[in-house]
Amino acid sequence: MADIKTKDFSKASAVSILDPQLRRALRQVGTGFDAARRAAIDEVSPKLWDEWREEARRIKIHSLDHLDYYLDLLEQNVTKAGGHVHFAKDAAQANDIMAELVRTRNIKIATKSKSMVSEELSLNPALEAQGVDVYETDLGEYIIQLAEETPFHLVAPALHKTKEQVAQLFTDKLGIPYNDDINALAAAARLALREKFLQADLGISGANFLVAETGTLVIITNEGNGRLSTSAPRIHVGITGMEKVIPSLQDLAVFLRLLPRSATGQRITSYVSMITGPRRADDEDGPEEFHLIIVDNGRSKMLADPDLREALYCIRCGACLNICPVYQKVGGHAYGWVYPGPIGAIVTPSLVGLKEAQDLPQASSLCGACREVCPVNINIPRMLLHLRQKSAESPDPSERSAGLVPNLLAEGYTRVMRSPALLSASHKLGRWQQNVWAAMPFFPFSKKGGMIRKASLPLLSRWTRMRDLPELPKETFRDIWKKDLKEGP
Ligand code: SF4
Structure with a gap:
């Protein structure tokens, strides 16, 4: 798995707060993303928006209540369409499946479109250990890969970088003359990546949704890289968490309305790609092989926990990050792992263990703004309180966020108030x-x-x-x- 630095939250956030460049970048999440989200909701009417949210929540509840059935249906339909489904119980197994695929098919170059799960699994180092050169192709992810960092935000991974920093990075890593014009930077990345799309034997993608009734993998993106990664190379591997499955295309329609508006305020993203199996005999293009790796990696544990199961409804829109007063101050890297912000403060301790991330559920004012903006109406504050309680009552001192003194003070306070x-x-x-x-x-x-x-x-x-x-x-x-x-x- 990616390096877990969640124990450093307090120290890292103290450093982030004093960084003027981060301050400027983080101002954008409220004035840019969140303002656009609110405008998009006003356009559809708040009443209709709430109906969509309730519908999305109902679909997620139903899908996760019957996850075994829908995963089975998904597998049958992917197989029927000529694809292969692999189930991985943890990061090691997912990376082994991928390693076996690249070994047996002699893959040397892979292009990848944005996938948080692959960050979670540390897939890139695992592939590099097999002698595969992996290229991130989403512009933000490409910048992050060159800078050897982790994503800063769920939908804008390089949000914290200025154009000057990116220009310097491109000069250092790509050997091109310094030019901080944004269009020139995008053109330079495009030029470097086009060549890789043509050379790659393997394209890797994540998935925003998996539609069980048709066996379809759905990717929502604003750059053409997702489409190129999944259709140009001869093999496409989709890798994603098991919670992404939804029953039908009709259900997908609800999420296609909610996700772009919540993430960036767009009515719809530039690309909505729906991929069902490999290329067919009469298709003009597309991969010869399609594999889908469905990852558990701790999600079953969350599913079995009635207090945390709701976190699996998340569609990774990032809206809760944009509104969170803590994220707005400390940014994504302080959270120390793949998933930042309020939802990260629940998902991370659930996946890596409270022992590693006991400070994250404390990183909230419990103002409730995250729940208010969530397109699936996830009750984040309730789960944060649950994790705080679990931490405070844990018999294992290493799982407790507060030391002996705060616990004694809390105990004393309770007695006094009673x-x-x-x-x-x-x-x-x-x-x-x-x-x-x-x-x-x-x-x-x-x-x-x-x-x-x-x-x-x-x-x-x-x-x-x-x-x-x-x-x-x-x-x-x-x-x-x-x-x-x-x-x-
Ligand atoms: S918890 Fe809700 S608001 Fe936050 S990223 Fe997930 S879906 Fe979006």
Whole structure:
């Protein structure tokens, strides 16, 4: 699997927040993608949009409730169309299947269109170990591959790079003169990649959807690379997660309305490719062989967990990233693996284990914006809370995000809030403590009145170094109640 750096979330996000270039790039996700999404919804009417969302959710619930049936149907129909279906239980098995295919067919060059699952499996290094040169052909992914980085965003992998950085990268890696004109950069990438499309024996793609009733793999893209990768080479291998299966083409129509609008605000993407098996005798072009690798890699575990199963409804539109106040500050790399943002904070711990990613479910203000924008109405905040609870109650200390002190503080807080006498006593103690701090001229924290400005207070520093500690009121609600309100008017 791709290098998992999820344990570094706090450190990496602290670094990202201070990066002015990332700040500028991340401003685009709210003002660009999210504004376009809202305009697209207004165009269809919010009422109709909500009906589509409900329909999409219903399809996903049904598909996953009957996943075994639809996977079976999909396999039958892919086979009937002349393709081959392989099921892989984990990354190692998926990469072995691919290795066997490239070995037995003497493949030396492969082109690839965007596939998050292949990132998840670390497919490129596995193929390179077999002596295959793999070329990413989506422009953003190509840039990321040259820069030896991981995607920054689900639908815009190179969002964080300026045109100047890309121009320098192309000069360094492709040996072409520096030119930061965007059209010239796109033309340079096109020129380099066209040659590879012609040389490649293998084209690899992901899938946005798999239609069970017809055995069709569906790719939604704005660049022609998906179509070239899946039709020019003599072998096409589609590789994707098992949750992508939907029952019928009629169901697909709902997602084709929702996905582009949620991702980029487009009514429809430039290309919607539907691939059913290899080329037929009377087809003018297309691959001689078609293979579909359906990957589990932890998804069965999510499916079996009623609290996390909903995360499998995700259609990877990226809308929840664009609206998330945490993603907007820290960007995609801080999440340390393939899937960033609010949905990544659920999928990643579910796939790589809470031990590796215990900080990710904490990376949320629980404002609920992610759920509001999600085209499948996925209740992300509920799952984040579930993972937090799982982490807090885990008997394994390595799965807990908070250390001993925060856990003791949370325990103490619970006791105080449950006892009126303790609440009253702690308020008095708190006011006394604040007055003592405020009276100390040498006290190293910035103070205003009784308020303690952002400061590293002992035991509370993870909270207070970024937030003000407001002055406790002189009179509590309980005091006012006793004094003035209890008797009524
Ligand atoms: S969780 Fe919803 S909003 Fe987020 S990427 Fe998935 S489908 Fe889009």
